[in-house]
Amino acid sequence: MHATVNSSITPQLGLYKLLRALSLAMDYNRNGLMRHHQRVALICSYLAEEMQLEPNTLPQLYCSAVIHDAGTSTFSEKADLEKFETIKPWQHCERGYRLLNTMPVLAPLAETILHHHDRWDGQNPSGLAGNAIPLHSRIIFLADRVDVLAQQPGGILDNREDIVRRINNHSGTMFDPELVNAFNRAARKESLWLDLTSQFIDSILDSRLSTCPAVTGQEEIIGVSEIFAEIIDSKSPFTHRHSRLVANTAALLAGKAGFTSRERKNMYVAGLLHDLGKLSIPEEILEKPSGLDKREYNAIKQHTYITYQILNMIDGFEEITRWAAYHHEKLNGEGYPFHLTAADLPTGSRIMAVADIFSALAEDRPYRRGLPRPQVAEIMNRMVKSNSIDGEIVEILMDNYREAEMLKDELAAQ
Template sequence: MRVEQLSIDIVGLAGACSYALDCIEAELVNVKNKHGKRVAYISVCMAKYCAIQGDALQDLAICALLHDNALTQYISEEVQKYPDTDIKNDLSENKTNMHCVYGEKNITKIPFKTDISNVILYHHEHADGTGPFRKKWHEIPLFSRIIHLADIVDIIGNSIESADHRWDFICQYLSQNKDRLFDSECVNAFQKGFTKESFMCLRDDSFETKLWEIVPREKQFFDWKTCKNVADFFAKIVDYKSSFTSRHSIGVAEKASLLARYMGYDSVIVHKMYLAGALHDIGKMAVGNEILEKPDKLTDDEFSKMKNHAGYTYLILSEVNDFEDIRDWAAFHHEKLNGKGYPFGKTADELNEPERMMACVDIYQALTEDRPYKKGLSHEKTCDILDDMSQKGFIDSDISKTIRECFGRI
C-alpha cells in the first residue's frame, strides 16, 4: 500500500507561527514583533560555541521559535478555572510551570530529528534552582538553558529605548546573574557569539536573513500522520485563542478534507485541505479577544479589525516556502463570488474550487457549532442558509448542494 507524503517547509511554518505567538505574548510581557525569531537567532548564534550543528541546530531553532506555544492554552484554561486570575502578573511572578507543561506536551506533535525532551518544559528554569521546577543547571537540557537566556535578553533589550545603553545593560545583567539565572556556559556562549555591533542587527530585519542562512529552510517529506499532527498542533494554538471557537479550526479541517474526498480529489489535495482548514484562522491571533468574543453586533471599526484576520492569515502563511495553495485556500475563506468578501475582494473568476469549498465549509462549521452565546444549528437549517447565500451570489451553489449530501451522512 502506497503511503502518501507531503513536502513541508517545517522550519518556515514554525517561523510563521512564531509571529502569531508573538501577538499573544505582547499582551502579557514586553515583547515586540519577531520576538520568537530573535530568540531563535540569538539561540543559534550561541549554539556555535556549544558544538551544536546539523539536525540539532535545526531542532534548537524550531524549539526557540515555538518556546511559548502553550500561552493561549494556559491563558484559556487558567481564566476558565480562576476567572479573577491576573494572568499578566501570574506570568511575571514566574508561576509559569503549567504553560511549560502544556508546551512540552504540545511540541511532541512536531517532527524533530533529535531528542528535545524537556527542552520546552524547563526553558524558564534558573541555573541556581530557583525556577518553576527547582531544577539546577546540570539538570536542565542545554537547549532549555540557551532559549532561556535568549528569551530574557530579547525582552530586556526591547525594554531599553537607547541603543547606546542596550548592549552595556545586557552585558551587565548577564554578569550579575551568572550562575544565578544563567549558567556560565551559556553566558560565555552569548558573549562569544555577539559583539555590540553584531547585536544591533536585532533592531532591524537583517537578522532574519542571517537566521535562515544559519538554519536552511529545506522542505522535508512527511507521512500523513505526521502532517496531521503538525496541523493539529497549530490549530490547537489558534482555537485556544478564544473560548468562542474552541474547536473551530479542527472542525473546518476535518470537514474540508472530508468534502474534498467526497468530491473526488486525490489524497494529496485532501491532506492539503486539512492543513488549510487547520490554519485558516491563524490570523485571528493578531485580533484582540474583546472583538473575537463580543457577542453583540460589532461596530464598523471593530468589524474592520476583525476582517484583518484573513489578511493576517495570508501574510503569515506567505512566509512558508511553496505553501501558496494552502495559503490561498486558508486565507480566502471570507471571499465572496460577487466580489464583496474580504480581505481582497476577489470575484468568482478569481476563486478556484478549493477556495470556494473552504468558504462554504467555514460557514457551515461556524453555524453548526455551539458557542457560549448560541446553540449550533442543525444540518438541514445550516444547508438552507447556505442555499440562500448561494442564491444571493455569495457562495458556490454546486458546493452548497454537495455539502448537503456529504455532511448529511455524518
C-alpha cells in the same frame, strides 16, 4: 466537479522553515508583530557559536527556539512573559510540552520546551537544577530573557551595557554561569544587537541558520498543522475545536467533489490553518458574541490577510494558501480582504468558505447552542442567492449533512 490546480506540498520543505513561518502568527501582541520567536532563535545562534555546539545539534535547538512559547496563545499571558521577572511562566511550559508531545514530528522538542524557564539554582516545579536542566532549555531561557530586555525604549547599542549588566546580575541564580560567559563574548559584537533590531531579520536568519537540514513530508506537515490548529483554537473557548471541524468538513466536501487523496490532505491542512491570523486578534474582540463596532470589525478583517501572508512564505504551500486564506471572500466580490470574484476563487477556496460557515453555525458556542439543519440550510441558501457562496458546494454539503454532523459530534466528544 474537480480541482484544476495541481501542485503538491514539496517534501523538501525544512521543518525549521515551516515552524519559523507559522510561529510568526504567535508573535502578535498588543503592539503588533514582535518576531519574538525569530529573535530568540537568532540569539541562540550567537550563543551556539560561542559555545561551539555540535553542528548536528543545531537544527533541534533552532526548531525549539522558534516555537518555544507554543503553550501561550492569549494576549494576557504574553503580557506576563514580556516582563523580565515573569510571575507564572510554568503553565505555558507544561502546556507546550503536552501539546508537542502529541505529535511524533515535534515530540523530540517537548522536553526542551518544558524546561525553558527553569532557573539554574533550582526552585523549579520540574525539580531540576544546574546541569540537569537540558542545555537547549538553558540556552533558550537566556536568549528569551535577553530579547525581553532588548524591548526597552532607546537605541539598542545604547542599551547594550544595561542588558549585559542585568543578565550578569542573575548569573548562577537564574542563568547557567558558563552560558552567561558565552553571552558576554557574543554581546561584544555590535552585529548581535543590530541583527536583533534589523528590518532584514528574515535574510539574516536565512544565512545564519542555514545549517538546518531537517526535511519534512506531507504527514509531518499535517502533524505540525494539527499542533497549530490546537494553538489557534486554544486562544479562546469560543473557537474551541473550530479549526479541526473546518479541516475535517473541508476534506469531506473535497472528497465528495472528486478531489484526489493528495488534494484532500492539502485541504485538511488548509482547514487546520485557515484561521492562523486569528492569533493576531485580541481575545476580547474574538469573544464578543455580536455587535462588533467598526474598529473591532476592522481588527477581525486582518486575520485572513495574515493567514495569507504567512502561508504564502512557505515553499510548496501555494495551493494551501489560496484554499485557506480566501474563506471570507465572496463570489460577488464583496468579501475580504482581497475582494476577489468568482473567476479568482478556485473550488478549494469555495469549499473552505462553505466548511467555515457550516462549522461556525453548527458548533455550540458558550452563548448559544449550535443551529439545527433547517436554520443552517436557510442561512446558506440566502447566501447562495446573494451570490456570496457556491450553490453546488452547498448542495454537496446538504447531500452529506449527516456525515458532516457526525464529524462535529465526534470532535465535540473529544
